[in-house]
Amino acid sequence: MNKDDILTQLEDIVGKDFATNRSEDLYIYSQDPGASLPRKVDFVVMPSSTEEVQKIVRIANQERIPIVSMGGGLTLSGLIIPVKGGIILDMKRMNRIIEINQFSQYALIEAGVTTGQILSHLNENYPHLQPPIPDAPPSATVAGNTLIHGSGYLSQRYGGHGSMINGLEVVLANGEVCKLGSCALSDYWFDRGPIPDFIGLFTSAFGTMGVITKLSVQLFPKPKMRDIIFGLLNDPKDIPDLLLKITATGYAEDILLGMQDKPEWMKGYVFVMTYITGDSEEDIDRQSKVLKRIYRKTNARFMNAPEKMKNLYLDKPIFAAGAADFRKGGGFEYVGAFMPLEKIPDAYEKGAEVARKYGISPTLGSRLIGGVHTIVMFFSYSFNRANALDMENARSALHETNQLALDLGGIPWKAELEGQKLILNQIDPSYTKLMKTIRTALDPNGIMNPGNWEVD
Ligand SMILES: Cc1cc2nc3c(=O)[nH]c(=O)nc-3n(C[C@H](O)[C@H](O)[C@H](O)COP(=O)(O)OP(=O)(O)OC[C@H]3O[C@@H](n4cnc5c(N)ncnc54)[C@H](O)[C@@H]3O)c2cc1C
Known part of the structure; x- marks a missing residue:
C-alpha cells in the first residue's frame, strides 16, 4: 500500500481530523523537550477507543509500519521519537x-x-x-x-x-x-x-x-495535614546514615535530597526535605521534634524555611519548570538512575564532576522509593536549545552519567537509546535472550517501537 492509501485507511478508522501525514503536523512529534536529535515521523493518529487502536495496529502489522505509543511525550529521553519512522499513536483522546x-x-x-x-x-x-x-x-x-x-x-x-x-x-x-x-x-x-x-x-x-x-x-x-522538615547536610557521606534513621521512624511520606551550585547559598550543601503527614498540629509537632533530633545527631542542620518556600514544595506536583530551565534556553534532560543507597555519596561527588567537566552547573537530586530499597538519583542538565555546543555538551554529559550510574552498581531509568545500549552491553546475556524470545513471539514483524531495547 502506498502512503496515501495508508492515510486514507487511518482516516477511515479515526476520522479525518485525527490522522495526518502533513509535515506541519508531524514537526512537533519529531522531537521532545530533551537533548535527543529530531527523527522522522510518517503519520500521527489519535484513536478514541480500544477498537480503533486494534484496527490501526492490524494495518500497521500487515504493512509492517512501526508504531510508537505516546502519552504526554514528556519523558525527555527521546522515548516517543520514532527510531525507524512510522505511526505515532497519540493517546490523548482516550x-x-x-x-x-x-x-x-x-x-x-x-x-x-x-x-x-x-x-x-x-x-x-x-x-x-x-x-x-x-x-x-x-x-x-x-x-x-x-x-x-x-x-x-x-x-x-x-x-x-x-x-x-x-x-x-x-x-x-x-x-x-x-x-x-x-x-x-x-x-x-x-x-x-x-x-x-x-x-x-x-x-x-x-x-x-x-x-x-x-x-x-x-x-x-489523603492525610489531613502535610508538612516538610528542611535540613542541610555538609557532607554527602552522611546521607545513608541520615536516611536510615529517618525511614526507621516510619514518619516520612516522601524524602527529597538536592545539591546544586546555584543559587550561591546552596553551594556545598545537601538540601534535605522530609515530608510528614498527620491528623492534627500535635501529630505534626511530635514527628517534627523527632526528625529535628535525628537531623542534629547526623550532622544535618535544621532549616527554618520561609512559608513561601514551604508552600512551593507542598504543592503537588511541585512547579518544577523554573528549576528545569536554568539556562533559559528551553532545554532540560536528566539521567535518572535507580541506585543502591550506599553508593549515593559517590553519585553526588562524581555526578558533580561530570557536570563541571562539560561546563554545566551541577544540579543533583534524589528521592527514596519504598523505604531505603531504592533511591532514584537525578543528574540534571539544562541547556539552551538554540546553542548547538550547549546541546552537544548535555548529550556527552548524559552519556557519561549513564556509564557512571552503571559503574556505581545503579541502573539508568527511562534510558535514551545510547543508555539502553550501555545497559544491554552489560546485562546478563540470558536476559537479552529471553527478551528476544518474548518479543519475537509477541511481535514477529517488529512493529512495536522498534529500535528501543533492540536485541539482535
Ligand atoms: C519538569 C519535569 C519533571 C519531572 N518530574 C518527574 C518526577 O518527579 N517523577 C517521574 O517519575 N518523572 C518525572 N518526569 C519525567 C516524565 O515527565 C514523567 O515520568 C511522565 O509522567 C511521563 O509520562 P508521559 O505521559 O509524558 O509519557 P510518554 O513520554 O508519552 O511515554 C513514556 C513511555 O511510555 C510509553 N507509552 C506511553 N503510553 C503508552 C501506551 N498507552 N502504551 C504503551 N506504551 C506507552 C511510550 O512509548 C514511552 O516509551 C519529569 C519530567 C519533567 C519535564
Whole structure:
C-alpha cells in the first residue's frame, strides 16, 4: 500500500481530523523537550477507543509500519521519537476516567488520562483520596508515568508507581486485546492477582510489547495535614546514615535530597526535605521534634524555611519548570538512575564532576522509593536549545552519567537509546535472550517501537 492509501485507511478508522501525514503536523512529534536529535515521523493518529487502536495496529502489522505509543511525550529521553519512522499513536483522546473504586481504592482509566486530570477529578469528587503522580507537568499521563516506573510524593511510603499498577488492557501486535491482572477473571481491577504476573513485561518496555489502552492504578487515603522538615547536610557521606534513621521512624511520606551550585547559598550543601503527614498540629509537632533530633545527631542542620518556600514544595506536583530551565534556553534532560543507597555519596561527588567537566552547573537530586530499597538519583542538565555546543555538551554529559550510574552498581531509568545500549552491553546475556524470545513471539514483524531495547 502506498502512503496515501495508508492515510486514507487511518482516516477511515479515526476520522479525518485525527490522522495526518502533513509535515506541519508531524514537526512537533519529531522531537521532545530533551537533548535527543529530531527523527522522522510518517503519520500521527489519535484513536478514541480500544477498537480503533486494534484496527490501526492490524494495518500497521500487515504493512509492517512501526508504531510508537505516546502519552504526554514528556519523558525527555527521546522515548516517543520514532527510531525507524512510522505511526505515532497519540493517546490523548482516550481520556475517560471509567471508575473510581473507593473501597479497593483504585482508578480504572484510559491510557490518555493525564496526571492533572486524575488529580483534579479526585480533588473535586473524592477529596479523601489521592493519586500517585510525578513532579512532571500535569499533561503527563498516568499510563506513561506508571509504565516507565516513575515516582512521586507517595513513593517513599507506598513504592514506585510501576508497582501501583493493578491491571492492564493491552492491544498486542496482532491486534488482539488482552487483559492482565485480576480484571482477567473478575469485574474488579483490584490486584495483579495470584496468577502468573505478565504486567511487568509491559513496564519499562517503552511500548515495545504492545499498546496499553486501559489501566487500573492504586489510590491512597489523603492525610489531613502535610508538612516538610528542611535540613542541610555538609557532607554527602552522611546521607545513608541520615536516611536510615529517618525511614526507621516510619514518619516520612516522601524524602527529597538536592545539591546544586546555584543559587550561591546552596553551594556545598545537601538540601534535605522530609515530608510528614498527620491528623492534627500535635501529630505534626511530635514527628517534627523527632526528625529535628535525628537531623542534629547526623550532622544535618535544621532549616527554618520561609512559608513561601514551604508552600512551593507542598504543592503537588511541585512547579518544577523554573528549576528545569536554568539556562533559559528551553532545554532540560536528566539521567535518572535507580541506585543502591550506599553508593549515593559517590553519585553526588562524581555526578558533580561530570557536570563541571562539560561546563554545566551541577544540579543533583534524589528521592527514596519504598523505604531505603531504592533511591532514584537525578543528574540534571539544562541547556539552551538554540546553542548547538550547549546541546552537544548535555548529550556527552548524559552519556557519561549513564556509564557512571552503571559503574556505581545503579541502573539508568527511562534510558535514551545510547543508555539502553550501555545497559544491554552489560546485562546478563540470558536476559537479552529471553527478551528476544518474548518479543519475537509477541511481535514477529517488529512493529512495536522498534529500535528501543533492540536485541539482535
Ligand atoms: C519538569 C519535569 C519533571 C519531572 N518530574 C518527574 C518526577 O518527579 N517523577 C517521574 O517519575 N518523572 C518525572 N518526569 C519525567 C516524565 O515527565 C514523567 O515520568 C511522565 O509522567 C511521563 O509520562 P508521559 O505521559 O509524558 O509519557 P510518554 O513520554 O508519552 O511515554 C513514556 C513511555 O511510555 C510509553 N507509552 C506511553 N503510553 C503508552 C501506551 N498507552 N502504551 C504503551 N506504551 C506507552 C511510550 O512509548 C514511552 O516509551 C519529569 C519530567 C519533567 C519535564
